[in-house]
Amino acid sequence: MPELQLPPAMSALRSELGAMVEGVESHASYGAVLLSAQQGLQIQIDDREERVIESPPSAGTVATAFDGVTLHERAIGGFDRSAVERGARDLVQGLTLADRVSIDPGPDRRGDFSTPISVLSTAEKLDRCRDLQQRLRGRDARIVNARVRYLDATEYAVFRNRSADLAQSVQRLYLIVMVMVAGPDGVRYDVATKHATGDWDALVFSDDELQQLTDNAIALTRAERIEPGEYTIITAPGVTGTICHESFGHGVETDMFLKERARAAHYIDRVVGAPLVSIYDDPSLPDGFGFYFFDDEGLLARPTQIVENGVFRRGITDLYSAMALGLPRSANGRRQDYSRKAYARMSNTFFASGTTPLADLFAQVESGVYLEKWSSGMEDPQGWGIQVTCHFGHEIKHGKVTSRMFAPIGITGYVPDVLQTVSAVGNDFAHDAGSCGKGHKELLSVGSGGPHLLLKARLG
Amino acid sequence: MLNSIIQSLRARTDLKEWSVRHLTTRGAQLYAVPAAVEAKRAVDGERYSINVLQHHSAEDGSITCGSGNATLLPGDDIDRAIDAAALIAGLVHNPVYTFPAPADLPEVPVADASFQANPSATLDELYTCLKQAVARHPQVRMTAAEVAGEEVTTHLLNSRGIDAIQVATQIDIEWVLIGRSGEQEVESFVELTRRRAADIDVAGEVDRRARYTVDLLAATTPPMYEGPIVLREATLAGFINSGDFTQGGPFQMLTSGSAKFSKITTWEIGQSVFRREVTGDPLTMWANRRLPYGTHANRFDEEGLPAQRIELIKNNQLLRFTASQRYADYLSLSPTGAFGDIEVVAGHIPAAELLAEPHIEIVSFSWFNPSPVTGDFASEIRLGYLVDGGRRTPFRGGMLVGNVFDALANVRWSSETGFYGDYLGPTTARFGQLKVAGADASA
Numbered sequence: 001m002p003e004l005q006l007p008p009a010m011s012a013l014r015s016e017l018g019a020m021v022e023g024v025e026s027h028a029s030y031g032a033v034l035l036s037a038q039q040g041l042q043i044q045i046d047d048r049e050e051r052v053i054e055s056p057p058s059a060g061t062v063a064t065a066f067d068g069v070t071l072h073e074r075a076i077g078g079f080d081r082s083a084v085e086r087g088a089r090d091l092v093q094g095l096t097l098a099d100r101v102s103i104d105p106g107p108d109r110r111g112d113f114s115t116p117i118s119v120l121s122t123a124e125k126l127d128r129c130r131d132l133q134q135r136l137r138g139r140d141a142r143i144v145n146a147r148v149r150y151l152d153a154t155e156y157a158v159f160r161n162r163s164a165d166l167a168q169s170v171q172r173l174y175l176i177v178m179v180m181v182a183g184p185d186g187v188r189y190d191v192a193t194k195h196a197t198g199d200w201d202a203l204v205f206s207d208d209e210l211q212q213l214t215d216n217a218i219a220l221t222r223a224e225r226i227e228p229g230e231y232t233i234i235t236a237p238g239v240t241g242t243i244c245h246e247s248f249g250h251g252v253e254t255d256m257f258l259k260e261r262a263r264a265a266h267y268i269d270r271v272v273g274a275p276l277v278s279i280y281d282d283p284s285l286p287d288g289f290g291f292y293f294f295d296d297e298g299l300l301a302r303p304t305q306i307v308e309n310g311v312f313r314r315g316i317t318d319l320y321s322a323m324a325l326g327l328p329r330s331a332n333g334r335r336q337d338y339s340r341k342a343y344a345r346m347s348n349t350f351f352a353s354g355t356t357p358l359a360d361l362f363a364q365v366e367s368g369v370y371l372e373k374w375s376s377g378m379e380d381p382q383g384w385g386i387q388v389t390c391h392f393g394h395e396i397k398h399g400k401v402t403s404r405m406f407a408p409i410g411i412t413g414y415v416p417d418v419l420q421t422v423s424a425v426g427n428d429f430a431h432d433a434g435s436c437g438k439g440h441k442e443l444l445s446v447g448s449g450g451p452h453l454l455l456k457a458r459l460g
Numbered sequence: 461m462l463n464s465i466i467q468s469l470r471a472r473t474d475l476k477e478w479s480v481r482h483l484t485t486r487g488a489q490l491y492a493v494p495a496a497v498e499a500k501r502a503v504d505g506e507r508y509s510i511n512v513l514q515h516h517s518a519e520d521g522s523i524t525c526g527s528g529n530a531t532l533l534p535g536d537d538i539d540r541a542i543d544a545a546a547l548i549a550g551l552v553h554n555p556v557y558t559f560p561a562p563a564d565l566p567e568v569p570v571a572d573a574s575f576q577a578n579p580s581a582t583l584d585e586l587y588t589c590l591k592q593a594v595a596r597h598p599q600v601r602m603t604a605a606e607v608a609g610e611e612v613t614t615h616l617l618n619s620r621g622i623d624a625i626q627v628a629t630q631i632d633i634e635w636v637l638i639g640r641s642g643e644q645e646v647e648s649f650v651e652l653t654r655r656r657a658a659d660i661d662v663a664g665e666v667d668r669r670a671r672y673t674v675d676l677l678a679a680t681t682p683p684m685y686e687g688p689i690v691l692r693e694a695t696l697a698g699f700i701n702s703g704d705f706t707q708g709g710p711f712q713m714l715t716s717g718s719a720k721f722s723k724i725t726t727w728e729i730g731q732s733v734f735r736r737e738v739t740g741d742p743l744t745m746w747a748n749r750r751l752p753y754g755t756h757a758n759r760f761d762e763e764g765l766p767a768q769r770i771e772l773i774k775n776n777q778l779l780r781f782t783a784s785q786r787y788a789d790y791l792s793l794s795p796t797g798a799f800g801d802i803e804v805v806a807g808h809i810p811a812a813e814l815l816a817e818p819h820i821e822i823v824s825f826s827w828f829n830p831s832p833v834t835g836d837f838a839s840e841i842r843l844g845y846l847v848d849g850g851r852r853t854p855f856r857g858g859m860l861v862g863n864v865f866d867a868l869a870n871v872r873w874s875s876e877t878g879f880y881g882d883y884l885g886p887t888t889a890r891f892g893q894l895k896v897a898g899a900d901a902s903a
Contacts, residue, residue, distance in 0.1 A: 048722050054530055054548070057531050069497070071499040077506050078506075122547070126552075189724075228859070259636055339505060376827070376829055378826040378840070380826055380840075382645065387827060387840035412840045412858065412897070458897070458899065
């Protein structure tokens with residue numbers, strides 16, 4: 001594992017955190033301190049202009065004190081020792097211990113962790129983006145613009161409570177290519193992405209991939225709206241992952257159990273899908289865009305099996321809801337940044353692979369739709385409604401994809417009904433990078449994916 | 461530290477232009493779960509955001525422009541940050557553009573004095589109001605609430621002489637109402653953002669949402685339907701001013717100078733924004749950063765361009781594009797600055813008349829998020845009503861399917877107007893022909 005290199009101010013403050021936790025716990029039943037910093041770079045090149053931007057960084061300290069009922073937090077920008085010490089003192093001033101519940105700080109754990117960190121300079125990254133944009137532009141006369149967008153983000157965290165002294169750096173790289181084509185009804189576009197943790201090699205697009213992107217964008221100028229109705233569908237891994245994410249991802253975040261917002265709370269150890277359905281959340285998934293070594297509440301990353309052969313087993317937790325509900329914790333307590341609270345959040349959520357070769361999946365479809373690319377989704381944990389929007393899909397006839405394309409396509413329905421219709425699961429696996437909100441806020445990097453699936457769903 | 465940054469920027473001879481924004485924030489947050497306050501937080505932050513421009517001579521003798529940026533926290537090394545911004549600017553080659561010059565700045569009210577005086581007390585008061593309002597509806601329970609507020613002070617200076625300060629507040633409130641009948645449980649989730657607490661009608665919103673929650677318990681499956689659709693109030697505001705996490709909705713996108721420059725929009729000044737014949741009321745729309753207490757209103761934007769009220773679309777025709785200084789320079793337009801909030805001209809028909817004939821009213825979507833480039837949408841319905849005379853039959857599920865611009869080409873606007881944070885305009889719209897993809901469809 002690469003050696004961890006924290007920002008100097010963060011590193012300097014780290015040695016003071018043990019004393020701060022002791023100070024907080026002299027007034028509270030539980031104390032913790034999190035140092036959190038995020039920095040990154042964005043590059044955008046298209047036919048008309050180029051941009052290199054330092055992403056707005058975030059850096060701050062969260063001091064936490066639990067009084068037996070409420071988590072009190074003081075979030076202080078930066079890592080200035082005196083400001084943080086003052087904040088920690090202010091936090092516990094006047095705190096009254098209710099002593100109703102105690103928080104288990106967990107087993108002793110210490111460690112420094114780091115993903116690979118890209119060694120490329122900004123100039124080298126810019127050159128690679130320019131080269132890619134050159135390969136993309138001019139592939140067809142109908143292209144009005146071709147865009148390459150690169151983002152990297154490095155997150156640093158130090159967590160300290162009375163049992164844990166942990167530090168990590170996690171770097172995520174994300175490359176987006178987009179082709180825009182003029183059609184009779186305006187501009188249509190297609191997008192393709194690749195992601196990695198620290199290693200540019202995973203971001204390389206082949207010529208075939210770039211040509212497919214161009215062909216899709218051109219085909220989208222002729223795409224139709226689909227006739228609403230129930231269809232036999234095959235979902236590509238990105239669509240499969242989005243269905244997972246919106247159904248048994250958000251739907252099993254246990255802060256939603258506590259808020260009585262999750263129907264899944266009533267379905268533990270009950271059937272929620274076909275026997276072929278197994279769903280996991282795993283922050284330790286190598287190369288997953290939601291990878292991390294420990295969460296923002298100091299729990300070491302490990303996989304959680306959410307659905308096992310169609311039976312819902314357990315949710316993913318943050319510290320407070322696990323404590324309040326008496327659930328075993330999972331490493332899913334995550335914050336957007338130091339200025340926001342921790343919630344139960346997904347990391348890499350995916351549908352487990354099956355055994356059916358892709359060709360056999362298609363061979364089973366006499367008439368249906370291949371949903372190739374997702375664009376967005378929204379959760380409904382209480383109603384178990386599902387909204388996943390696909391950028392486009394293709395008609396399937398007699399087991400073959402035809403030239404007929406539909407766009408956009410909405411998938412809707414009742415989550416268990418949709419998952420009960422899964423009749424075959426591909427033996428492949430791929431995962432996408434994404435940005436996930438809690439409702440419309442609290443954005444985090446996540447991964448989602450799985451294999452191709454054969455199922456039925458209502459489209460519109 | 462701000463003075464030191466400015467002195468350092470002024471001393472640099474390699475920078476054509478520079479700007480620096482000093483941002484200080486302070487906020488409070490309250491999170492409630494059943495029978496407890498889960499968390500209380502106080503949040504402070506301070507940073508300095510630097511932008512620089514450099515000019516370069518290209519191989520063909522032309523001048524190109526490079527931009528770079530850096531952010532400093534208190535105590536950070538100023539020269540190192542400016543060097544980093546200059547390094548980035550040195551790598552980038554674009555057509556030349558400038559930073560804005562000083563201009564008169566309007567006074568736009570965007571701060572809540574009561575919140576500024578005592579942030580946590582303001583939030584406690586809102587939460588208390590919320591609990592009291594919900595207590596008046598024994599058919600529902602509130603199982604979660606979040607109230608958060610933030611004050612942001614921005615001090616902007618640039619090399620052209622802008623030196624301006626603005627203070628803005630934002631208050632976010634959300635809550636969950638649960639209704640139960642036997643084994644069946646349903647929820648209404650409410651989230652509102654306003655500049656000031658006084659613009660949040662907690663009691664009225666709780667009344668409305670409690671009614672919806674009870675109706676959800678009796679909701680039927682969605683019909684297959686093609687015909688008139690009514691959207692009202694905040695749901696209508698969301699339809700007009702929709703957007704995803706990172707960009708605005710179709711109007712923000714397709715009227716922007718950046719989209720025009722990059723050829724994402726094919727809209728042209730003087731031409732209709734609709735691809736089909738307009739059979740309803742004409743559309744007239746402003747992009748308004750001067751809307752008092754509008755959630756995107758301000759005195760000046762990130763570049764320092766003063767707040768304006770821009771008539772974008774008049775009687776269906778595009779009048780102008782919005783543009784930052786950069787795209788104004790590129791496209792030879794007047795700079796308008798950031799988009800701001802949306803204002804739509806009212807119609808001539810009372811809402812009651814628009815509601816008289818049979819229709820479907822949708823009061824809640826999972827997420828109305830049309831493609832910002834095409835305007836196409838397929839959005840799941842959380843709660844809708846089949847309305848026929850005095851009879852309102854609730855349903856849930858299914859999707860509203862269509863295109864924002866095609867829908868607006870056949871709409872009747874109410875004469876009554878309302879303000880919903882980022883939208884000022886008709887309270888009610890009756891769309892002539894839209895499609896609900898219901899549960900009884902098969903293909």
